[in-house]
Amino acid sequence: MTGLKLLGLAAGCTVLVLLQTPAALAGAAAVVLALYAVARVRPAAAWGQIRPVRWFALALFVTQLLLADLPAATVTTMRVVLMVALAGLVTLTTPASVMLAALERGLAPLRLVRVDPFRVSLMLTLTLRSVPLLTDLARRVREAQRARGVSWSVRAFAVPLVVGALRHADALGEALSARGLDD
Amino acid sequence: MKNAGDLARVSVFAALIAVLGLPGTLNVFGNAVPITLQTFGVMLAGAILGTWRAALAVVVLLVLVAVGLPLLAGGRGGLGVFAAASAGYLIGWIPGAALTGWIVQRGGRNPGIVRLLLACVAGGIGVIYLCGIPVQALVTGIPLGKTMLLSAVFLPGDLIKAVLAALVARGVQRAYPDAVPATWQERHTWR
Known part of the structure; x- marks a missing residue:
């Protein structure tokens, strides 16, 4: 399950990089919100994941607005925020001990390189x-x-x-x- | 991982770098990358553990961060930090600690203060900036030249940290001879 989540996260981040229009990213935002709803994450806990990047997101938006235009600024900012939100969702729904156990299983092939x-x-x-x-x-x-x-x-x-x-x-x-x- | 002594040192230093981040972070306005004492820890790890143990200690810390533990300064953690503007600097900690360790290790049993300082500046500033600035430029979309100017804000602070790391490493190595990478290596390879 944890392995699946991590694979999903990798796939999700790849898709986010490929999306180029504000409309597509709005769709992605809806999907992320739906995932949070399915996982029954409380809004306070969800905000706790996004909070650390709030000033960064603001600074990014403003610099992008000055250097490029509004759609580009929206796309870049939303992309970063959504990636952080997705990663945060994996973190919120997986205890560190479970993550470590998954890591130990995932590392098993390392036996081949001793x-x-x-x-x-x-x-x-x-x-x-x-x-x-x-x-x-x-x-x-x-x-x-x-x-x-x-x-x-x-x-x-x-x-x-x-x-x-x-x-x-x-x-x-x-x-x-x-x-x-x-x- | 050859012996248990190396394993314990790597683990404890990974924790030490995390603990040095506890006092908090300072965000310089206009830059998305915070100032922390943790790079001071990275330089210390290099100067005391030597090349590959230092690099491994940083890898261990970053793995735990990626797993979601809030071990970076300001309680940051989770895979999200590797999508943020400072990701390049974090990854740069690995070769940075390794280079610091390599320079100190070549100094033999009694690395002088000049060598320690040089090691901290080359590994803890040179390598980390070299990895961090291009990634920051890429993530924020700000041109490379401008990002370099923005990063110059950190240079005075980082230079102070390098001087402090060299002084502290020297102090530790006087009080505890096994804190010299070459000495430790010598004592533990015959096993």
Whole structure:
């Protein structure tokens, strides 16, 4: 199912690039809206996907209007917004864990070039696990910095953060090789 | 992926680049590409991990972003970011980190500050701009020359980031000798 969605997304983006008139893109917009309706996405969640590109879309529209004409500006802007909307729909309807599982299945052919899909998905999972850990480390470093009265220095912040991250990584590496993950 | 140590370093640095994006982004008016601390993370990854581990760390981060996790600065994520104006810069992170790593790795066990700075500027600015500007011009439909002018807004900020990345990398490598790519490579190839 996830694989189908991703294929659909690729096909959808290709079609969007091929459409050239405002009318055709209006049709595409109707299709995208219908897809959102079928997926029962709440308007707030849908807006959350489009919101990050709103200023970009506006800037794009204005520059296109100045450099070309109204139809061209409409077509280019709608194309980008619809692509983001389609990608957002896949993201909204697929939990990250399901997406990762699909990725692991999709990566299975990599075995042929001697890449282990298990290692790839382990690496992705470890990265996800490290994000909250490093966020916490960053917070602690900043607090320690404040306690010593160093108000704002990138060096005083980043050096301990990176050393801490490296220590964590190397301890993790040793733990992994103790569990037989070395080749 | 030869050993578990490399795997752990790649994963943790991918996360580090994501965490450096947390403080937020700054959109310079008139340009669709935001300023973030994440390129600073990309340069650091290159200077500390070396060529292919750094490139792989960036690939891991971008794969997770493509899967839909909001790991880019400002909580951006999803396949949509690869359709936006900044897509070229994001892809450019991969060869950028690799070049930074390559230059530092050739510096042996004690890469000097000049080499680190050169590596950060060449990989973290040169390569990233080289990949980013043509894509930005293509997506926005603004001519290449004008896009280059628009991107010049980022140059002072990026130069500051390169200097900081070199200084921080130097500091880290003094405190933790295994943070030098050549040293790490030497210690881990006999396995």
